[in-house]
Amino acid sequence: MPSSVFRTVPARADVVIIGGGVMGASTALHLAEAGVTRIVVVERGELGSGSSGKPIGGVRAQFSDPLNIELGSRSLRAFQDFPHRPGAGIRLDTVGYLFLLDSAQQAHDFEAGVELQNDLGVPSRMIGPDEARRLCPYVSTDGLVAAAHSPTDGHARPELVVQGYARAAARAGVALATHTAVTGIDTTGNRVSGVRTSRGRIACSTVICTAGAWSARIGAMAGVDLPVRPVKRQLAFTEPLSPPAPRIPFTIDFSSTAYFHNSDDGLLFGLADPDQEDGFDTTWTPRWLELFRAAARRRAPALAGMRTTDGWAGLYEVTPDHNALIGRSHEPAGFLYATGFSGHGFLQAPAVGEVMRDLCLEREPFTGISPLSADRFRHGAEIRPEVHVV
Structure with a gap:
């Protein structure tokens, strides 16, 4: 550089x-x-x-x-x-973004957002649980009410x-x-x-x-x-997956903030820890992964058992x-x-x-x-x- x-x-x-x-x-x-x-x-x-x-x-x-x-x-x-x-x-x-929604209120809020996005030329749309699973095979539809997807x-x-x-x-x-x-x-x-x-x-x-x-x-x-104010956010990478992971959208479980997407020969995992204190510390502390795994067991069970090999911490500017x-x-x-x-x-x-x-x-x-x-x-x-x- x-x-x-x-x-x-x-x-x-x-x-x-x-x-x-x-x-x-x-x-x-x-x-x-x-x-x-x-x-x-x-x-x-x-x-x-x-x-x-x-x-x-x-x-x-x-x-x-x-x-x-x-x-x-x-x-x-x-x-x-x-x-x-x-x-x-x-x-x-350009794999798209997929927000997973598990309540009627979330679906209502995202419907309003999609309508506004469409008015401004964004091709987002509301979809049902089954289509969300087709887009991201890791997703469990149990308790899933709807999803919002934008392919661009x-x-x-x-x-x-x-x-x-x-x-x-x-x-x-x-x-x-x-x-x-x-x-x-x-x-x-x-x-x-x-x-x-x-x-x-x-x-x-x-x-x-x-x-x-x-x-x-x-x-x-x-x-x-x-x-x-500075707030630490952390992510992790899985070990290489075999068979390879399918090409999936950037997928977010809205209730838990857990998210994941393809990264090289594995997946990237992340989650916003609600108890994270403000500060400039960027030490990676994998304890937060237990929060991610708990969310994954509910929404994307196959991810909960995947081994991670590395990760990092950065700062949100909030x-x-x-x-x-x-x-x-x-x-x-x-x-x-x-x-x-x-x-x-x-x-x-x-x-x-x-x-x-x-x-x-x-x-x-x-x-x-x-x-x-x-x-x-x-x-x-x-x-x-x-x-x-x-």
């Missing part, structure tokens, strides 16, 4: 992007393509070494509100076009997406300053005037925070409240209403942010990169993102919590 370990960072920039994950890389490329010069991406580790290096890779447009549907749909099209722009393979596998969703490899964006951004002249920690943000009057780093100061008039789970710290340096923070601060001027995606950052990164480009250039984005302003919490205007968990 392209990166530059600077002895000193560039003394000046037009835009400094803090955070070298998928959101920062996407934003950098979109700005460079729009003709912005002197862009510096500052990353304290290697590119993609934070949350972007450890997500589950799901890409979808199955959401319960119009704005998230639009961001997901537009990003899906960008992922499909990734081999041509920016020009990289990302192992996109799927999963890709996050590290390849970060690399693709970063390489293209570097070719366009973006400076990628890795192993460079941000130590402060300077303001003059009511405007951003510079970023202090472990390798020197960068004078600039625009800062974009794409620091994921660490964004609250960056916001505080500028006097901006970004209510993002906001109070589980929706992203996208916008610009009123004070200080010149501070923009795209963070708090609560598990949806990877899948929305292409579209959000476009949005950040337009906000930076004071152009109208392709969709109105004012509901995602961080100010919504100060004004008591939280938007409907996104009900999907992965």
Whole structure:
């Protein structure tokens, strides 16, 4: 992956992007393509070494509100076009998403979501238990009321997406300053005037925070409240399966949050532990697998006995209403942010990169993102919590 370990960072920039994950890389490329010069991406580790290096890779447009549907749909099209722009393979596998529902209330809620998705061009549909089992032979239909399926969703490899964006951004002249920690943000009057780093100061008039789970710290340096908290999420991989696993949708048991999909010669398992405390610890602790196995015994019994060989832990960047923070601060001027995606950052990164480009250039984005302003919490205007968990 392209990166530059600077002895000193560039003394000046037009835009400094803090955070070298998928959101920062996407934003950098979109700005460079729009003709912005002197862009510096500052990353304290290697590119993609934070949350972007450890997500589950799901890409979808199955959401319960119009704005998230639009961001997901537009990003899906960008992922499909990734081999041509920016020009990289990302192992996109369009297997679909399958949500398994075991109550009448869940079915009612998802029916409303599917109707909205269809209105916005997403080919999702409600299906019965038997069809859900045909799509995913591991599924037990006992107690299953319905399912929601969208065939155009799927999963890709996050590290390849970060690399693709970063390489293209570097070719366009973006400076990628890795192993460079941000130590402060300077303001003059009511405007951003510079970023202090472990390798020197960068004078600039625009800062974009794409620091994921660490964004609250960056916001505080500028006097901006970004209510993002880190929550550990874990996943595991089965040993190679023989016979091979069938090609299945990205399947989610909605009640338990247990999910699974194909991964190389086995399966990937995951689940959101409801008792997980906030914090930056990313130690993989396989105890959570017992929660997954308990859910699997009920909904996909064959998975409960599969042996796992490896796994990892990463961080969700969670906001109070589980929706992203996208916008610009009123004070200080010149501070923009795209963070708090609560598990949806990877899948929305292409579209959000476009949005950040337009906000930076004071152009109208392709969709109105004012509901995602961080100010919504100060004004008591939280938007409907996104009900999907992965």
